Amino acid sequence: MKNILILITFLFIFCSFSSAKDIKGRVTDSETREPIPGANIIIKGTDIGTVSDINGYFTLKTNIKANNLIVSFLGYISREIAIGEKTENIEITLKEDSKTLEEVVVVGYGVQKKKLNTGSTINVKGQDLEKLNTVSPLGALQSQAPGVNITQQSGMPGQGFLVTIRGLGTNGNSSPLYVIDGIVGGDINNLNPSDIEAIDVLKDAASSAIYGSRAANGVILVTTKQGKEGKIQVSYDGYYGIQNLYKTVPTLNAKEYITIQDEMNFNDGVDPKKWNSLIPVLYNKVVNENWKGTNWIKEMTNKNAPIQNHALNIAGGNQMSRYSIGLSYTSQDGILGKPAIPVYDRITVRINSDHILYKNEKKIDVLKFGESINYNYHENKGINIGNMWANDLRNAINASPLMPLYDTQGNYFDYEDVLSSGYNFIAENGNPIAKMDYDNKDKTSKNHGLNANLYFEIQPIKDLILRSSFGYRLIGGSSRSYVPIYQLTNIIKNDDQKVAQSIWLGNSLQLENTISYKYQLKDHEFTGLVGQSVEKSNIGETLGITNVNYIFNDYKHAYIDNTDGYTAGKTLLNGSPWGINKLMSFFGRIGYNFKEKYMATIVMRADGSSNFAKGHRWGYFPSISAGWVISEENFISKSRKIIDFLKLRASWGQNGNSAVPGFQYLATISYTDNKAPIHYPFGKDKDPMIAGAYPDILPNPKLSWETSDQINIGFDARFLDSRLSLTFDWYQKSTKDWLVKAPQLLSYGTGAPYINGGDVVNKGVEFSVRWNEQIKDFNYGAYANFSYNKNEVLRIANSEGVIYGASDVLSQGTSPVSRIEVGKPMGYFWGYKSAGVFQNQEEIAAIGTTLQENAKPGDLIFVDTNNDGVINESDKTMIGNPHPDLNVSFGFNASYKGFDFSITANGAFGQQIMKSYRSFSNSPYQNYTTDIFKRWHGEGTSNRLPKITNGGNTNWKEISDIYVEDGDYLKIQNITLGYDFKKLFKNIVLSKMRIYVSAQNVFTFTKYSGMDPEIGYRQNGMNWATGVDLGFYPTPRMFMFGANISF
């Protein structure tokens, strides 16, 4: 207190003797000329300073004579300004800090100057994601991240993305590790893009090695918005838009359908169908073309489906405390599925803050703490978009056009109508829209997620930081559904009013302690980090009940309490724990640089996982990387005018994958077999209750990590006054000892355990080029990213060298379409090659009847790939590759005064798609798309598609390249045009009032005949079996209108 008194006294004396005046001026942005509020203005060499107001004006009260001012603001280059004698109307412009290499990047357990980073990472700013107006941040990342292949799982609202970094490296879980605000394992799709400060993608092993055992597929680090020192900033971003289906698949109308069906029967030598007796009521209308039949896709299309998003962000703080708060609401309706329209509604709440508790006399932040809390809630409704058995869109594509949607009373055309109207032609699916509606209309799931992280930092001496952080992740939710009684065919029916409820709740805990230290010895700088973490995840339970005997008949009352009693075989109960995973880790990192010219980093991590047996639990993951900033060398700095910056990087590292079900080291006992309950009905008992049991796997106590080993060489360069920047990387990623459930001899008699049994190598290059220039008020920039990857399997630990995908994928009774095989890309399409269609008997004779004994004109010519004179399984070969060779993305943006314009595009090339909308082998009456017009129906009519026959015929039933198409595409993802009305109305209190219009998924350049070439299909339980279109819910085209307002 005494000290302060003395100080005040001194100041008083000092002031009274001063003759200097107050300094007044304004701080603006050098490019936009917008005021910069909150800028710091300090008289050089003193502590005297002030902060600019909302309109950029400042008044610096001082008694001393100021010569130079230092003006600074976050994100801008600080300036020192000589003011001379001037004290009024000092106009100061600050230039935005475009020297991106001075930026820091998140590297895992810390940050690093981008200039010193020796790995291959991508840093994407939140604002770049936000302006693309996607529901999930990953949707926006699609066009921003070379080497990261992002594919939507489905265009249905609320569906996620398939993310592969640098090629598929495993047959198991190939998703990267997500770390949101330091917490491992959250769901990035539950974040609103407006909540994100930055996303960092760690691509090479050296960068991701710090995450060790789970980083084999790369790491995606998400940092949510943090508070900023300065005045409170409030911003609102919102848009409203409409979405539409932009491309449909044309199906046959009623008359065409009859023609094709007749042709099939003719080809099969079967009597033609007597249509007038099969569809007595409608037949004349169809023949006279008074009725075209039902177009099921059109009927289920939801026109102008709305989408909206509103996000509010508040940030502020002072030197000791900073905070950031975000609120958002997003709602999206699906474009397909009417009247059971899919809906996704999401609310997110975020509160981040950090506080300096104690700053010592040397201005070191001795004690600091902070927290980040993200809460999200989303409600989901959807239709079936799964495999061929549960796919409402597919059902609509292949439903018979001869069936009406409604009966004469306006109810769904169902089995009763079939019987009463004499409709003797039951298409296998029945009424697909009725089924979709009954099954899905009354089904909602509600999901809650909470990510919370709390940390303390102690800095006892300068640059020695001890940090402790505690992460908590909670996932909970409930779902409820009601299915009424219905009957659509003799088989498709629901006999009971079913009510189902389920609920789940669980959490994950994570505790981390790190010590980091920075030490400078002349030109040598060392940084070090050691740390330790423990994680316990999947601590949770699920409980579910399905019951019948419902006493109401609506969704509102559909709770288990409103159902009566227990009905054997119909009341289903389940309750289970999630299966705890535990992980314990130790890690360290040493960084070194000499004059920021030569640099190196060494990382080591040790992980112990509960998934493995004692003695096989610990894995060690080292990495080393080095960089050389050539542009700092004397011999090159002379040419600085052209080359501003050039850094060479090289790295090597190892990391792992432990994503495997637990307890593979025990012979576990199962009471079900492939999900079917086991029992045996002794005596009179037709409803037996005693469950049978058996050991379901052969134990493998030796199971351990899958290891990925990666070399990366690259450079970063900037030319022409940093207007042009280039980044290039070459990598080779070898994944060894996959966790494989390899086929074993069936005579072993039970399930195969996981073994470490496969290797794959991914090699590729990534190249990105960026241009930015400002010409007076006109700013523009463009970028292009290219990534090329080649995937090859090197080893499978069984004699056949093959892992098969599921069979019955395209149609019941068909062989697997995807395989993993040594020497081929993972999950390549496997089938017969065709060499056209036999046009006539002469051609058959020429090929030789030994090959295809019973061939007839119109049959497919299968290729004898192994030249053994017979066509059989061993002629099956690679007929396609679901992985693109090349992924590209482009962007262009420009701004002039208040106007801004941007366009982004992304595409993939070199991949194939396997397509089948019909269950051709066993359901001959399913409808076709108009593709079938290109079939063979007489000499010279087609040399690709064989004649139409019942699907059991080898022409169609055997998987061949007739189902394969090239999937190359380029999508114009986003076009936005905006104007900031602040330019017009300079005096409004707002600092920004931008209004924009935006179009998404504007156009797709592709030759692919399906609705959407961006196929996010993944075979159930087999992440590697991709690229199959069974009726894929496409991405909508959207037009939206939005505003960004801040003050």
Added chain:
Amino acid sequence: MKKYILLASIALSCCLTSCENFLNTENLTKKDTSNFPQNKKDLESALIGIYSNLSEGVGCKAHSNFFVSCVASDDAFGGGGNNDKFFHAFDFLMSAGENMFENFWEVRYKGIFRSNSLIETMNNTQVSEIERKNILGETYFLRAFFYYDLASLFGTVPLVLQTEPLNLPKATPEILYGQIASDLKNAIEMLPSVRYSDTQSGHVTKWAAEAMMARVFLFYTGFYNKTEITLPDGLKITKANVIEWLNDCIANSGHDLLNDYRQIWPYTNSITLASYKNDNVMKQNQLIWAEDFGKSSPETLFSIKFSNQSTNQGNTLALGYSNQMCLFMGLRGGSQNKEAIYPFGQGWGAAPINPQVYIDWTASEPTDKRIEASIINLPIELPGYKKGADNNVQETDFYQKKIMPIRAKVIEADGKTKMYDSFSIPMFGNKGDYQTCNIQDLILIRYADVLLMHSELTETTDGINRVRLRANLSPLTAYSLKALQDERRWEFVGEGIRWNDIRRWKIAEKELEKQTGQNIYNFGVASKSNSYGGGYAKRYAETKGFFPIPESQIKLSENILKQNEGWGQEANYGGWTK
């Protein structure tokens, strides 16, 4: 600084010691072999796990030994639709896919693994000696049954007797049958001498084991030209031993022939019978099915049981909870008039009876009551039946009526008559559709077989004459092999027994060849039956009636397994051609 390093290292070393404990987890949802089986309930579960393999085998449908035995024999053709190439391939002894038996191979080895596992872990449990013997006896029988299925279908297979995985070559017939006989001997000795009516139906009994032993003995000695089976311990099973066991079975089991042959088959069930217009005789004489409402039949020694839990969702086990053989052999065509074919139900039209069976039978035994009881003579019995339904091929005028979907009519509360796809719906409360509602037992060993095997082994007429008596035939005065062979052919027509009979009697080539040139219908058009791959006799000579083991297994075994003879490329059946 030193202080921190010290602190850190102390913290680290504390952590490391507790690491391993932290990483220990307990499986909260599954037991494992260290704590299962522990008690009687666990043992029951483990045993049910083995029995359910019988269901799963039925779920393999066309690819099961039972189905193959039905269509490969001269009893029946393949039938079904023109795309049912497996039906035809098995009839022609051809191959319709190199891995066509993979599923059945897998299922049977699953049963063997589960049996081995129970035998290995049995001693960890606390149960009485009697219970232990009961469970082990049933387990040994089932393991023998599974191996006999494999040995019938493939000849020789790897003999796996432990749970530890070993890549084994195929065992010789001597070793394989030695083990089968040894397991059956164990079962006979361990299972109690309790009358069949005092045991729960479905469970293996001593009597079933004795009959199974006779079946195995007859096939092994006949097919492989042996006189006895040598057990792994060097002991031998002789004809005298087998006769002694059959005598025991006949004297002590309580099993007997039913009075009327028709009572064996579910078309005489009480619900259907009321509306079965073609059979007044049965109605008047109250010939009710012996298994009506779940009763035990004295004639059944061993059968596969079915339940209401069957679902058709691609799961072999769940599908096999219903009698898929009924579905496969049911009358083809959803468009058939249900009234016209009543009480027989819809199926895939597999295994149409070879007309030669009917011709031979009516010629040699015109008064045999079993003819009408066993065979539907379509033009006479079901004149409204439509031929050529759903591209039906290899169709004949005859179907068996034993293993069939049987419909039923019930007068409902509103006075209307409702027809059900199976009598099981009103009788057992079944809720399945026409593919899963057939839940009548699949009989594998009947008492008539015991009697006829006894006659064959003893070369006496006692057994054969009891069977003839029931069929309204005059007794034989002297035993002859020809008479025995005929009697077995008539008694078991359509039951899958004939296949191994003609193979062990070495008459397969001759009898199979008679299937060529028979009157059949393809797509409803009258035609003559044809053959593939050079003819039935040639294919039999090349294969001895053994089918190919899955190529996938040969590859996986790194060629330690060898393919059976006669299954090169020339054996490929491409599919039905007109």
